[in-house]
Amino acid sequence: MPYDAKVIEVMIASPGDVSAERDIVRDVIAEWNAVHARDKQVVLLPIGWDTHASPELDGRPQQMINDRVLAHADVVVGIFWTRLGTPTGKASSGTVEEVQEHHQTGKPVMLYFSDAPVSPGSVDPNQYAAVKEFRSWAQAKGLVASYASVAAFKDDFRRHLQQMLQNNGYIRGHTEIDLVQFFEDGLRDAPIALSEHGDTLLRAAAGGDGIVIISRSLDSQSVQTSGFAYGRGETNRDLARWMAAVENLEQQGLIREESTDFYEVTDAGYNYVEAGKPA
Numbered sequence: 314m315p316y317d318a319k320v321i322e323v324m325i326a327s328p329g330d331v332s333a334e335r336d337i338v339r340d341v342i343a344e345w346n347a348v349h350a351r352d353k354q355v356v357l358l359p360i361g362w363d364t365h366a367s368p369e370l371d372g373r374p375q376q377m378i379n380d381r382v383l384a385h386a387d388v389v390v391g392i393f394w395t396r397l398g399t400p401t402g403k404a405s406s407g408t409v410e411e412v413q414e415h416h417q418t419g420k421p422v423m424l425y426f427s428d429a430p431v432s433p434g435s436v437d438p439n440q441y442a443a444v445k446e447f448r449s450w451a452q453a454k455g456l457v458a459s460y461a462s463v464a465a466f467k468d469d470f471r472r473h474l475q476q477m478l479q480n481n482g483y484i485r486g487h488t489e490i491d492l493v494q495f496f497e498d499g500l501r502d503a504p505i506a507l508s509e510h511g512d513t514l515l516r517a518a519a520g521g522d523g524i525v526i527i528s529r530s531l532d533s534q535s536v537q538t539s540g541f542a543y544g545r546g547e548t549n550r551d552l553a554r555w556m557a558a559v560e561n562l563e564q565q566g567l568i569r570e571e572s573t574d575f576y577e578v579t580d581a582g583y584n585y586v587e588a589g590k591p592a
Contacts, residue, residue: 334425353488428460
């Protein structure tokens with residue numbers, strides 16, 4: 314079923330010696346989309362000169378990439394190992410120019426430098442020296458990350474992507490949602506923990522109309538779903554437990570508030586019930 318979503322474009326910028334890492338960035342983004350895109354109504358789109366630029370004789374090559382690819386990027390992920398790349402006439406390499414141009418816009422840049430072992434005979438000393446010089450420049454501008462293996466890069470990037478989406482002001486300002494629940498190995502960082510009241514409420518909603526409503530009147534309150542009115546006629550303490558269950562379900566992304574006191578079960582909520590997870 315079609316759904317509306319905001320698209321965050323993630324540009325992958327790197328020389329040719331880190332192709333495995335480029336693939337990992339795309340894989341991790343695909344994992345995020347598979348788990349969260351429909352529920353969060355946000356899609357992460359990996360872009361780069363190799364997939365989003367076409368042959369055309371219309372000016373300086375790197376400027377064409379900047380204008381037609383980089384200009385649309387919300388995030389740049391830069392990855393380096395032993396090579397920096399070819400000078401562009403404006404910067405020491407195309408990748409460096411992409412990173413520096415994007416950095417000047419104030420949008421997020423995630424930089425990674427590989428410390429993986431390499432055969433000395435395969436390294437161009439001038440290129441490696443240029444990488445170290447650029448690394449020093451980047452470290453003076455903010456935080457950069459290093460990794461010792463491709464496997465370590467995947468773990469680090471998955472975690473860093475979560476933190477960037479959750480904490481970066483530019484991204485949060487454009488998504489207008491709370492991206493708190495993320496995944497580890499394609500799943501949530503922490504297991505879902507529901508109270509008995511929360512589990513009961515979610516199962517009743519998912520098994521019925523998929524709607525949860527907080528009903529308020531001058532003399533009573535209740536939490537209603539699928540023909541049940543939880544908390545009505547119960548003690549204030551019991552009613553508070555049902556209200557807390559609604560809040561907890563929303564915090565864990567199992568229901569979503571569509572309007573004041575009106576909630577709908579999310580895809581994650583249905584998945585929780587269908588998986589038969591206990592409270």
